[in-house]
Amino acid sequence: MSQDDQSQTRGLQRNRPEDVGALATKVISVLRDRQVVGRDGARQFVLDHLMRAILSRTVFDPALVFDEMRGHRLTHDEIIDLYIPQASCMLGESWVADDIGFADVTVGALRLQALLSEANGQMQIDLSPDDSRLRVLVLLPQGEQHFLGTSVVAAQLRRMGCEVSVSFDESMGCLQARLLEESPNLVMISCARVETLETAAETVQTIRTSSIVQPVIALGGAVLDDAEELKDQTGVDIVTSSAKDAVAFCSKSGTAPTSR
Numbered sequence: 001m002s003q004d005d006q007s008q009t010r011g012l013q014r015n016r017p018e019d020v021g022a023l024a025t026k027v028i029s030v031l032r033d034r035q036v037v038g039r040d041g042a043r044q045f046v047l048d049h050l051m052r053a054i055l056s057r058t059v060f061d062p063a064l065v066f067d068e069m070r071g072h073r074l075t076h077d078e079i080i081d082l083y084i085p086q087a088s089c090m091l092g093e094s095w096v097a098d099d100i101g102f103a104d105v106t107v108g109a110l111r112l113q114a115l116l117s118e119a120n121g122q123m124q125i126d127l128s129p130d131d132s133r134l135r136v137l138v139l140l141p142q143g144e145q146h147f148l149g150t151s152v153v154a155a156q157l158r159r160m161g162c163e164v165s166v167s168f169d170e171s172m173g174c175l176q177a178r179l180l181e182e183s184p185n186l187v188m189i190s191c192a193r194v195e196t197l198e199t200a201a202e203t204v205q206t207i208r209t210s211s212i213v214q215p216v217i218a219l220g221g222a223v224l225d226d227a228e229e230l231k232d233q234t235g236v237d238i239v240t241s242s243a244k245d246a247v248a249f250c251s252k253s254g255t256a257p258t259s260r
Contacts (some may be wrong), residue, residue, distance in 0.1 A: 042086050046072050050087050054108040054115075055100065062111070062118040079119050080155050084112050088148050113148055120155050133163040134247060134256050137184040137215075139175075140168045141203045143196045149221065150190045156243040157188075175203070176210040184215045185257060186250045188243070189236070192222040197233060204235040216255050218246040 046069065053065050069079050091108045094100045100108075138154045140147065147168060157164045165182055167175060187207055191200045204217055219234055220241035230239045238249045250256045 042082050043072070046074065047083060047086055047090070050083055051090055054087060054091075054111040055104055060111045060114070062114040065115055066118045066122070076119055076123050077159070080116060080152060084116055084119075085149065085152055088112055109148055113151065116148070116151055116155065120158075123159070132257055133161060134186060134250060135182060135184045136162045136164050136186045136188060136247075137178070137182060138164060138166045139187055139189045139203065140166075141189060141191065141196060141199045142169050142171070143199050144169070144190065144192055146190065146192045146221070149192070153188060153190065153220070153243055157247070160243065160247060162186075162247065172202070172206050175206055179207060179210045180212070183211065183213055185213075185255050186216045186218065186246060188218045188220060188246055189234075190221040191219060194223060194227050197223065197227065197230070201234045208235070214255075216246070216250045216253055218249070220246075 050065070050069065053060065053068075066079070069083065074083065088109065091100070091105050091112075095102065095105045136157050138150055138157065140150045150166060150168070154164050154166050165178070165184075167178060170178065189200055189203060191197065200219065207215065207217055216238065217236045218238045218240055219230055219236040220239070224230065224239060224241055227233070230236070237253070238246060240246055240249075247256075
């Protein structure tokens, strides 16, 4: 057999049907893995990519990461409401499992906060003052530190057309001054730990006694998974982690402003 014939035979062997079939199977497997839906509808492949980005030892570019996530055909809402919170949960779970250190959790949370700011900055939202807008105060009581979750809720409310301000770890005196100045229609208190419920109840009392017009007060956060009878324990009007449910309750109660 000539050398050309041998080369041709080897080429045919490399491209025999079983090799093509194996390659096709691998491609299909990779594509299937990319479409696996995990936590609350998040695509696991994208979520894993986000986790690698926030835990990377290299410089984190929130604009680049945001563009990459948008490249996976994700909407602003999906990035803010689904992927950022899920990545935050995965950070906490990895720390509890001792897979990462506290420094990694801190850096990862700050990077998610930067990604959230980037996502908010690229959205076209009318934030001009308007008497017909629902005025909402998103409040993180003293002793709580989950700033990212509170920021996500604030972003959701702004996209719903609300006029939103945020209070992080303010003293009762500062909170009283804020309530008198802003007169919110709705106050959403975020609480992650059972140990902070007493402070949350004191915060509710401060809101009740400091507000000229009584707002609806909602309690949400991770504490909803660990405690019962929270409404009676804290004195709030509604217990929910859903911004939409809180706004709907406010509208039904007649507390929300009406358009002129």
